[in-house]
Amino acid sequence: MPPIQRLRAATFIGVAGVTALYFFYPSPSKSASTFSDEPLSPSHFTPASVTSTESCGPNYRLITLTVPPKLVPPKSSFSTIWSVFIKDDDIQVERPYTPLEGIDEHGNMKFWIKKYPRGEVGRWLHSKQIGDKVELRGPLQTWLWKDEAWDEVIMISGGTGITPFYQLLHSTFQNMPSKTRFTLLHSSRSPSEFPPPEILVPLIDHSRANPERFQMRLFVDEIEKESPLGVTPQLGRIDRQAIESCLEYKTSWWHRLFWERRQPQPPPKVLFLVCGPEPMINAIAGPYGRNYSQGPVLGILGELGFTSTQVRKL
Numbered sequence: 001m002p003p004i005q006r007l008r009a010a011t012f013i014g015v016a017g018v019t020a021l022y023f024f025y026p027s028p029s030k031s032a033s034t035f036s037d038e039p040l041s042p043s044h045f046t047p048a049s050v051t052s053t054e055s056c057g058p059n060y061r062l063i064t065l066t067v068p069p070k071l072v073p074p075k076s077s078f079s080t081i082w083s084v085f086i087k088d089d090d091i092q093v094e095r096p097y098t099p100l101e102g103i104d105e106h107g108n109m110k111f112w113i114k115k116y117p118r119g120e121v122g123r124w125l126h127s128k129q130i131g132d133k134v135e136l137r138g139p140l141q142t143w144l145w146k147d148e149a150w151d152e153v154i155m156i157s158g159g160t161g162i163t164p165f166y167q168l169l170h171s172t173f174q175n176m177p178s179k180t181r182f183t184l185l186h187s188s189r190s191p192s193e194f195p196p197p198e199i200l201v202p203l204i205d206h207s208r209a210n211p212e213r214f215q216m217r218l219f220v221d222e223i224e225k226e227s228p229l230g231v232t233p234q235l236g237r238i239d240r241q242a243i244e245s246c247l248e249y250k251t252s253w254w255h256r257l258f259w260e261r262r263q264p265q266p267p268p269k270v271l272f273l274v275c276g277p278e279p280m281i282n283a284i285a286g287p288y289g290r291n292y293s294q295g296p297v298l299g300i301l302g303e304l305g306f307t308s309t310q311v312r313k314l
C-alpha cells in the first residue's frame with residue numbers, strides 16, 4: 001500500500017476507535033456500583049422502594065421513594081437545592097430528579113415526575129408499582145442556596161421546573177426567619193397541568209399568611225376549565241411586564257416619603273433563578289452555553305440589564 005493510503009487508513013482506524021470508545025465505554029456514573037448497606041452517596045447507587053405512586057393529571061405522578069432509614073446520611077450532607085440521579089435499569093440510563101421536601105428521617109423522598117411521550121426514564125418511573133425497587137444516587141448539588149446573600153429572589157419556572165423552587169421554599173419556610181423576599185412566577189400550559197395541591201396549597205397558604213415575604217403568580221397558555229384551589233392564573237406567558245412588576249419596591253407611600261428620603265437605601269440585591277423547558281429559559285435568560293454552562297444573560301433579563309452574577313439558569 002502506498003504511504004499516503006497507509007496514512008489515510010491509519011487515520012480512519014484511529015478516528016473510528018476514538019468514536020467507538022466515546023459511545024461504548026461506560027461512564028463512571030452509570031457504571032457506579034450498587035451497595036445496599038452503605039449510606040446514600042453520589043458515588044454509588046442505593047436501592048430504594050416505591051412506597052407511593054399516585055396520578056395527578058394525564059402525564060404526571062407524585063412518587064415517593066424510600067431508602068432504609070439506616071442509610072440516610074446526616075442532615076449536613078444535604079444542602080438546598082439538591083437532586084438525585086435515578087437509574088432506569090432496563091436501559092441503564094440515569095436522569096436527575098428533585099425531592100420536593102428533601103429526605104426525612106424515615107428515608108422518604110417525594111417527587112413530582114412528568115412523563116414525556118418518547119421520554120425514557122419518566123415513562124419507566126410512571127410504570128413502577130408500590131414495592132418495586134429503583135436505584136438512585138445522590139445528593140447532587142443543583143445549586144447552593146446561601147441565606148442572607150440576597151434581599152430579593154425571583155424564581156421563574158415552567159412545568160416541573162417548579163420542583164427545585166419548591167424544595168428551596170419548603171426548606172427556607174421551615175428555617176424562619178430569613179430576611180430574603182421571594183417571588184415565584186410559575187407557568188403551566190393549562191390549569192390541568194398545574195402542580196398538584198401537595199405543591200400548590202402550601203405555597204398559596206404561605207403567600208397569604210406572609211405576603212411581605214413571599215408572593216406567587218401563576219400563568220397559563222390556555223384556560224380550559226375553572227382553575228382549582230381558588231387561584232386565578234394570568235393568561236399568557238411570563239413576559240417583561242410580569243418580571244418588571246416584581247421589582248417595584250413594595251412599601252407604603254408614607255414610608256417612602258418620610259423614611260427613605262432621609263435615609264437613602266442601597267439598591268436591593270436581586271437574584272433571578274430560572275428553571276423550565278429550554279424555550280422558556282431562552283426567552284427569559286438566554287440559552288445555556290456549551291456543555292450546559294450558564295452562557296451569557298440574554299432574553300428579557302438581559303434586556304433589563306441583569307448580569308451573570310444576578311441570574312442563574314438551573
Ligand SMILES: Cc1cc2nc3c(=O)[nH]c(=O)nc-3n(C[C@H](O)[C@H](O)[C@H](O)COP(=O)(O)OP(=O)(O)OC[C@H]3O[C@@H](n4cnc5c(N)ncnc54)[C@H](O)[C@@H]3O)c2cc1C
Binds near residue numbers: 112115120123
Ligand atoms: C437538576 C434537575 C432536576 C430535575 N428534577 C425533575 C423533577 O423533579 N421532575 C421531573 O419530572 N423532571 C425533572 N428533571 C428533568 C429530568 O431529569 C428528565 O430530563 C426528564 O424526566 C426527561 O427524561 P426522560 O428520560 O423521561 O426523557 P428523554 O428520553 O430524555 O427525552 C425524550 C423526549 O422527551 C422530550 N423532553 C425531555 N425533557 C423535556 C423537557 N424538560 N421539556 C420538553 N420536552 C422534553 C425530549 O425532547 C425528547 O423528545 C430535572 C432535571 C434536572 C437537570
